[in-house]
Amino acid sequence: MADALKIGIAGLGTVGAALARIIQQRGDELAATCGRPIRIVAVSARDRTKDRGVDLSGVEWFDGPVDLAHKADIDVFVELIGGSEGAANASVRAALARGLHVVTANKALLAYHGVEFAEIAEEKGTLLNFEAAVAGGIPVIKALRESLTGNTISRVYGIMNGTCNYILTRMEKEGLSFADCLKEAQRLGYAEADPAFDIEGNDTAHKLAILTTLAFGHRIAADDIHLEGITNISIEDIRAASELGYRIKLLGVAQRTDTGIEQRVHPTMVPLDSVIAQVDGVTNAVAIESDILGELLMVGPGAGGNATASSVLGDIADIAKSQPGAQRVPVLGHPAKQLKPYQKAQMRLHSGGYFIRLTVQDRTGVFASVAGRMAENNISLESIVQRSKQHLSPSDHQTIILVTHATKEDSVRKAVAAIQTEGYLVGEPQVIRIERPKED
Amino acid sequence: MADALKIGIAGLGTVGAALARIIQQRGDELAATCGRPIRIVAVSARDRTKDRGVDLSGVEWFDGPVDLAHKADIDVFVELIGGSEGAANASVRAALARGLHVVTANKALLAYHGVEFAEIAEEKGTLLNFEAAVAGGIPVIKALRESLTGNTISRVYGIMNGTCNYILTRMEKEGLSFADCLKEAQRLGYAEADPAFDIEGNDTAHKLAILTTLAFGHRIAADDIHLEGITNISIEDIRAASELGYRIKLLGVAQRTDTGIEQRVHPTMVPLDSVIAQVDGVTNAVAIESDILGELLMVGPGAGGNATASSVLGDIADIAKSQPGAQRVPVLGHPAKQLKPYQKAQMRLHSGGYFIRLTVQDRTGVFASVAGRMAENNISLESIVQRSKQHLSPSDHQTIILVTHATKEDSVRKAVAAIQTEGYLVGEPQVIRIERPKED
CATH class of the missing domain: 3.30.70.260 (ACT domain)
Incomplete structure (x- = not known):
């Protein structure tokens, strides 16, 4: 069997801890499938003493992610910190510069620096994988980057924020107001104390920006997205929608038009008898329309420690299965240097x-x-x-x-x-x- | 740019012709994405003169698939003939023995010889890809083989036969009898003149047998499947189902139980408000339940020249993107020699x-x-x-x-x-x- 793939995990929150547990518990199985063992050799996290349900005694601890990215003896740097700037940015940059493979679940980082990072990875011949950054456990990045090769895509759209979908589902099923459902979502941990980022559509926009580039081959344009949240959706809208044969979902939509690419995040009426209308609660769904394959819809968990860790592990396994140094696939589906300038279609x-x-x-x-x-x-x-x-x-x-x-x-x-x-x-x-x- | 990936296509029916057209029309794009050109250099088909909407003038013609597999100067042998025995079997066997990569859309071939072929491919270090063999355009093989690495799967189920789903949908929507819907399906080309293979569940069973092995790591057991077709489903059943909150679908289900693996194909009641209940007409859907990711559902076209060609092309692109000679992933998700004997759970x-x-x-x-x-x-x-x-x-x-x-x-x-x-x-x-x- 080939040498172990040595990984370093920056960030041991819900996702990082779940990932470490799975790799430890399923070592033999992973080694058989990947053709080589996957070994966590380095980590960084604020608290070294916290019980995360995983034995990290033989693992080297670093003071911070940047330190880990610079110094650890690893093949793959796994970034699970979050945020487009700060430590996440600096550590991924350092890891790529060193020629390490990088796996990240960080949508904001990719939405704002994805093209630059893709260029570095492609220059170095290393892999930059980010399945978990969009729609959690749903393998939509792999579908766009690999399965749909050769297809011309016309539209990508989906439910990519579980908080909003949970709120809209509760409003409809129980006739509750937006404010009441938001409180309930916060109580259950589905919404943050400051929910603005979710309910105003920014979270969906970051994910959409990444999908748009994979789908259409334009440079990422995370700030050129028409944005409307769900805060002004009333129970009256939901009832009227239902009577007319529709259901309201917060969708992110990227669409090719004659005048450019439309990127928009807004509450949307979808036909009641469509498959996506049945996607309830915190579940996510992404639809891809292309000229050869037709329509593909994927439905699954959009968040949660385990579902996200599953995607991160899939990304790591892809690296383990690749020949060392093999550049298997352009990071953003198209070689980064060949991405077209983003051409925005006017909403009007x-x-x-x-x-x-x-x-x-x-x-x-x-x-x-x-x-x-x-x-x-x-x-x-x-x-x-x-x-x-x-x-x-x-x-x-x-x-x-x-x-x-x-x-x-x-x-x-x-x-x-x-x-x-x-x-x-x-x-x-x-x-x-x-x-x-x-x-x- | 690296050398072209040379492919030979055995069979130029609907799928083969669509594949050839796409590769010819989108050569530059494919080369950019895959890092090397993909070139059709050899084909075999009965009729050399038929207009297939593609220029094959510079391509070497072979008298038959076996001849092509033995003699053509190719990297990848693409089998689009069909059937578990005969020319499809002999040509794939010859191609694998020569150390060629193989891409096939042939469910019957894999259901009966998949393990043996996987062993040969793994021994030779070549790739055997078959995304199109199950659920046409839906990338369920890639999800199981790659995305779900490390997950323990508990159940895989789905609508994998468009003919049956079309008939059941029409029966419900228009109150027609099974016999009338079957005739209509035949008229529209959704059902064969001899429809038994579809409506009695055999087609679904072949696909299910492949999914079962990918999901559970057991050897393929295509003949150990509990089989019931849709021929005795009456409009009365469909109406009663609807009144009770269910819809009838022909599902293939593979499930882990305490006593072994259940493999069954039968008409099934699914809750009306479930996502899979909304999958209408010739569309297919596959759900995978696993312990880390949770439930993933994929919906898309299960057949048709273009949708199938899209999956075949994705498989070819995966080979093009791999380092020459790289064994990326075990053919059946688990190394073929390590597959467990199939342990059948009793239906009772x-x-x-x-x-x-x-x-x-x-x-x-x-x-x-x-x-x-x-x-x-x-x-x-x-x-x-x-x-x-x-x-x-x-x-x-x-x-x-x-x-x-x-x-x-x-x-x-x-x-x-x-x-x-x-x-x-x-x-x-x-x-x-x-x-x-x-x-x-």
Whole structure:
């Protein structure tokens, strides 16, 4: 059997500790499958005394990740710290510069420095693997980097934030408000004390930015993403969606258009009978549409120590199975130096269906006015629902819900702006984009 | 750039022709991604003159696959002929013996000779890839062989035959009979003129046998599979399933139990709100349950020239990206010589829920008798529906539908056998197993 693959783990939190336990418990099995043993020889973590359920007595401890990356006698540097800058950045940079293979679960790091790091890895002929950085346990990076070779991809989209999906699922199933579900998610550990990063869509955006590059071969553009969170989704939207045959999910969507690449994260109506609509709770799902394969959808756990560790271990095993020094696959699916400049498509040119919910004063002519503004902007309507909402608000208010056929975002914005000047609108209009699977 | 990877394609049917077109059209892109060009240098097919939409003028033609495997100057032999014996078998055997890499889409060949071929490939240090052999475009082989390294798998199940899923979907959506849907499937080219291989479950069984070995590390046992097709599924079963919150799918299921591995292919009730229940038409889906990752579900096209060619191309690209001579991964997930003997679990020990539909004579005491037979066999019931079926049969017949909680198959068989001796049963009893996703 070949020499052991020596790995160093920077960060022994939930994922790092799970990874160390699995490698220790399943050593023989891993060695048989990989053709060589995988051995943890170095670690770094703040607390050396904490019980992590794993025996690290024979392992060399380093004071910090950068120290570990510089000095440890290892083949693979595993970064499980997090954050796009600081120690994670410095240690990965040091490890790559030394010619080590790197495995990371760090989406922010890749979203902001992925291209630069890919260039270094490709120059050095080492591997930079990051399956766990997007959608946790779902092997979407491998599917895009390897299985779909030769395919031209038209759209990648998915549920990539478990916190948001948990909240939306609870809201629908139990009729609870956003605020109540958020509290419950925090209590169960599905949401952070400061939940902004999740519920405002930033977490999804980081993951989407990585997928976009793998799918379309453009440089990563994590700051060029249209971003809307789920904080203003009400139980009324969810109910109306359901009545019209839709369910609301926070999707990240990257799509090839005539004018460039659309990258957007926003609450989205998906058809109730679509497979992705059934993805509940903290589960994630990613769909890839391509010209040869067709549509591939993968559903699985998006977070959690074990699921994430499983992806990290898969990445390490890929390195173990490779011939030493073999550059198997371009880090970002396409050679980093050949990535095209990112060409952003304008959101106002987005084409699709829209759900529009308006609360209006109950007076004659309002409905005709709304319909008129739609017609003026050439928006054709799939369905219109008008009803009084006495149970929710003063009885002189009504709700009008419109679902449009495919139209331009620009037209919808103009129509809604025109309606806003009419004086009969109560509160803010709600506009939610509709996304359909390819076959529809 | 490294030397071109030279491939020979045996069989230029739908898949082979699609593969040749894609490689020709996307040569530059493939070369950039794989780090070397992929070049078709040899082919074999019956008809040399047929227009396949691809220019094969510079390619060497061979009289047959065996000749191609023996003589062509190639690195990779691509077998797209089909069948477990004959030319497919002989040519793959010859190619492996010569030390060529082999890519095949042939499920029957692997189901019956996979272990032997894996041993040869591992001895020679060459790759034997077969992503397209199971579930067409879905990268389930890669997920099991690579992504899930280190996981202990408890169950693999899925919809792996598009013909059956198309028929069951049409029956439910349009209230058509099995026979009518089969005719429609034949007209659309989704079913063969002789449909037995699909509708009786053999096709699913071949695919399942391969997945079982990848999942559990046992030798392939394609003939040790409990097999029931969909030919006796009636529209009445489908309606009753729907009313009780289930949908009927033909599943292949491989499951680890205390007494061995269960391999079974049969019509199955899945919960209506499960993700797999939404997989309609010719689409396939495979779920993998493992202890570290959790549940992973992949949904995609199970057949078709392009989808299959996409998987074949992914396999070729994996070889192109590997260092020459690198043995990256054991062919069947575990080194072939270390595969355990297959240990079959008896179906009568299967534990799960059951749907039982009985047509009975409408006389006093029948319902009590049925309930009594269930109780005698310690079968606890989740729901019981009794109703007259005047619209379907003489008015003195009634239907009794039982759904059991988890119970042993043996108990169900005994209870049903006891009921059959009572004399009030009309026709055959219908028994359909229920399968639930892990989280239920």
